[in-house]
Amino acid sequence: MQALVDYGFFYVINHGIDDALMKSVYAESASFFQQPMEEKMALHKNSSHRGYIPPDFEGFEADAGGKGDLLECFHIGSGVDGDSKNPVNQWPPAERFPYWKETMKSYYQCAMGTSKRILSLIALSLDLDAEFFKPDGSETILRPIHYSGRAIESKHGSDHGANAHTDYGMLTLLSTDGTPGLQICRDKDGRPQLWEDVHHIDGALVVNIGDLLERWTNNVYRSTLHRVLMVGKERYSVSILTNC
Numbered sequence: 300m301q302a303l304v305d306y307g308f309f310y311v312i313n314h315g316i317d318d319a320l321m322k323s324v325y326a327e328s329a330s331f332f333q334q335p336m337e338e339k340m341a342l343h344k345n346s347s348h349r350g351y352i353p354p355d356f357e358g359f360e361a362d363a364g365g366k367g368d369l370l371e372c373f374h375i376g377s378g379v380d381g382d383s384k385n386p387v388n389q390w391p392p393a394e395r396f397p398y399w400k401e402t403m404k405s406y407y408q409c410a411m412g413t414s415k416r417i418l419s420l421i422a423l424s425l426d427l428d429a430e431f432f433k434p435d436g437s438e439t440i441l442r443p444i445h446y447s448g449r450a451i452e453s454k455h456g457s458d459h460g461a462n463a464h465t466d467y468g469m470l471t472l473l474s475t476d477g478t479p480g481l482q483i484c485r486d487k488d489g490r491p492q493l494w495e496d497v498h499h500i501d502g503a504l505v506v507n508i509g510d511l512l513e514r515w516t517n518n519v520y521r522s523t524l525h526r527v528l529m530v531g532k533e534r535y536s537v538s539i540l541t542n543c
């Protein structure tokens with residue numbers, strides 16, 4: 300658990316997420332993002348923040364100074380089963396995307412299981428009951444992300460795929476296609492800020508602590524500033540953010 304004190308980021312192997320499922324998530328994600336903008340905008344995020352978020356739309360942290368991230372992404376929240384309490388998720392049309400919903404739903408459920416197991420281990424590492432941080436999943440967001448790799452003229456002065464931010468929730472699980480770009484800054488108040496690359500390890504997930512868990516642990520485990528640079532290459536990633 301020293302990595303959580305020093306970095307707030309660590310790698311997990313043997314995470315229980317099947318390679319074939321992971322590949323399907325990437326294939327479905329690519330088929331959605333490759334569509335023309337007007338098709339994607341038909342699922343523009345709704346008032347519950349579920350759906351498609353285009354490039355240069357918004358920064359998701361105050362640190363970004365309101366600059367838009369150059370990534371495009373799609374937010375899927377709890378209620379993946381379409382239960383009536385949560386009718387807010389949006390899904391691409393089943394005629395053209397017959398496997399999209401099922402694939403995302405499977406990944407959501409599998410990755411939630413992994414997040415819960417990691418949160419149990421984190422609780423045990425603090426001499427707490429294994430169930431101490433048990434998330435109810437009501438605020439979890441699954442986020443397939445696409446970085447186009449092309450230069451985008453930003454209306455908001457943004458030059459990063461994802462501007463420097465911390466994740467605001469408990470725990471984030473991140474998978475990437477191996478294209479570089481992700482960096483962390485361990486001392487956000489240091490000047491100049493020192494950015495370190497997060498190297499890709501085949502088959503491993505990158506896991507990081509969010510602001511909420513940093514607070515729960517009285518700043519012992521760190522919610523570390525991170526960003527994604529545009530490296531001139533297309534990049535896909537998938538994050539799942541367990542917020543409470």
Ligand SMILES: O=C(O)CCC(=O)C(=O)O
Pocket residue numbers: 442444461466471473475481525527536537538
């Ligand atoms: O795409 C990445 O590598 C990072 C994504 C990220 O930081 C996030 O979803 O919060």
Ligand SMILES: [Fe+2]
Pocket residue numbers: 464465466471525
């Ligand atoms: Fe993040």
